[in-house]
Amino acid sequence: MRADGHAPGRPTPDGRDPGQVPGRDSRQDYGSLPMLRRVRRLTAAVADHGLAAAGALRALLRDRGPRRALSGPARSMAELGLVRVLLDEGPESGGTGRTLMAGRAPSAGPPHRIRAPHPGHRARGDGAAEAVELVDQEKQFIATAGSFLGFLRNIEVLSAGGRILVQNVRGPDGIVRYVVQAPGIAPGRPRNDSPQYLAGTRPGADRAADSPYIRSVLLALEDYGIPRGADLALIGHREGGLAMLNLAQDEEFCRTYRVTHVVAVGSRGGHGRPADPRTWIAGITNQYDVLPGQDGQDAASACEPHPNRYDVDYAGPTRAVPLCQMLREYIEHLRTVVPGAREAVDTALTPYRGPIVRTQAYRLKDRARPPEGYPFLTLPTGSIATTVGPVDVPVRYSDSSAAHLCFPVCADTARGLLPDVPWLTPSRLGGRALAVLSLHEHRRTTIGPYTEIALSVLVDDLWRPGPYDLAADLLRRADLRRTGRHVLSVAVTSEEARVVAREIWGQPAMRTTAEADLTGREIDVRSRDLGLTVRGPLGPGIRCPEADWVLYGRRGESTVRTLVRARGRLRLHPGTGVRLRLGTAAAEPLAGQLRRLGIDAARPLFVLACPRFMLHRSAGAVLPR
Incomplete structure (x- = not known):
């Protein structure tokens, strides 16, 4: 079920889609009839041939520019691959495509034409974590008390530096708990030395311990000194949210710490279940965002009913890519468009609502990769x-x-x-x-x-x-x-x-x-x-x-x-x-x-x-x- 109490795809009593913002005409989502025709061409090309799909996407990029080209088909991007799977499905697939289209987890194996990673194809790299100090300007924006929007603003502060944040929070009951906050990939040039830009952050893409990003996070938590069995909340944006979901599905990690909450903003969590069935998981996504997630997953599969899962899939006012992907847009939407979602997550995070007693940032690195800007920016300083x-x-x-x-x-x-x-x-x-x-x-x-x-x-x-x-x-x-x-x-x-x-x-x-x-x-x-x-x-x-x-x-x-x-x-x-x-x-x-x-x-x-x-x-x- 959705957060508003309606099943995905079913209209609300006032006749609108539950993810649609009141007062908006859904026919305006693509901006114009020519744009709508280009999106239809892309959708038809996906079902036809890969080269035709590439040509259709190129036409969108040429006519609309890279920033606006993905805004139209963004809401259908997750479904395009499933349409291709369904149309190409043969007897050997066992009906996997229809299972995914129905929003159910496949019974065994990946669907046809959606490749599972080979066991030997691990995300290569040597993760590392270095404790770093925040600059004075950043310290001004770091939350001093635990709250959902406070944690998200912390992530926004960290998003440009390949860092994560670990904080101690003294809850209303006086117990000290821990919060890990992980940003996703920042817009712009990729960082070669940051494991956020490497493989292994997708749910189901690999085991958590085999990802350089996850290994770096584990090293940061070890350096921070979180005691065994301590309560832990994991909060992330986009690829950071996927990494946090991966950690919650890792049995060894959940035996070390008690993962009580996982909140992923701007990412889909796939069909996986947390290793600890008591873990509460929330996912918040904008339908216009081209979301990172498990291959072949659509919006309906993310909303599969589960007693400890809370999903919000809304149509926000921001449609331009990459603007709709940015965390500051999600923060604004949680304040104005879906305030009920913010209140629900804050209620769930009540044990973490209290003063922050310690804050430490860690820069995640991959020593197997050259430093950022190498060799041009590798200078004596x-x-x-x-x-x-x-x-x-x-x-x-x-x-x-x-x-x-x-x-x-x-x-x-x-x-x-x-x-x-x-x-x-x-x-x-x-x-x-x-x-x-x-x-x-x-x-x-x-x-x-x-x-x-x-x-x-x-x-x-x-x-x-x-x-x-x-x-x-x-x-x-x-x-x-x-x-x-x-x-x-x-x-x-x-x-x-x-x-x-x-x-x-x-x-x-x-x-x-x-x-x-x-x-x-x-x-x-x-x-x-x-x-x-x-x-x-x-x-x-x-x-x-x-x-x-x-x-x-x-x-x-x-x-x-x-x-x-x-x-x-x-x-x-x-x-x-x-x-x-x-x-x-x-x-x-x-x-x-x-x-x-x-x-x-x-x-x-x-x-x-x-x-x-x-x-x-x-x-x-x-x-x-």
């Missing part, structure tokens, strides 16, 4: 003291996106915005200076994830400026270049990034709030605090060389030179489709500088965009200028 603590330099960015909007501006106006020193002069291209508005979405860095908006101006050599310096520097390595971009102002979304920009790189940084999406074919950056919006399609582009560059800043009476090296597929696009807009109450100093340069409502001459790249920024070198 040093430590520099800042007001937020020591910072390792070079600062490394393993998963970022960027768009550099380039505007020709008046050279005299640009010179008026530079520091009042005679050796800083803007580079001229045809009598005009070049201003660059750089938009960055840093998803994984050594100083934490953040969004960055920076305005800079190309400047000549500080000692011997020449008319052809910029052209000559294009032929030089980045560390030998004499020209660079002087940063006029920069806005970042984290305190650590602001302090590093000011104290290490000498840049006039301010903290703000901003949202950025730079991974698709369109630019979409918004900052309510700055009153800034940059939006528009990129259009066709051509491949460019790697975008290493030099940044200049000021610290006191000195110039600070920072070398930035990048690796990614940079492309040059025309700027005709991208538009920058400033609100009437836009924040200074960035807004004033944009207005003085005349680009507050202009279109860039061209855009340099890179949806996926890595970079590292050196410590700022102080120059005697």
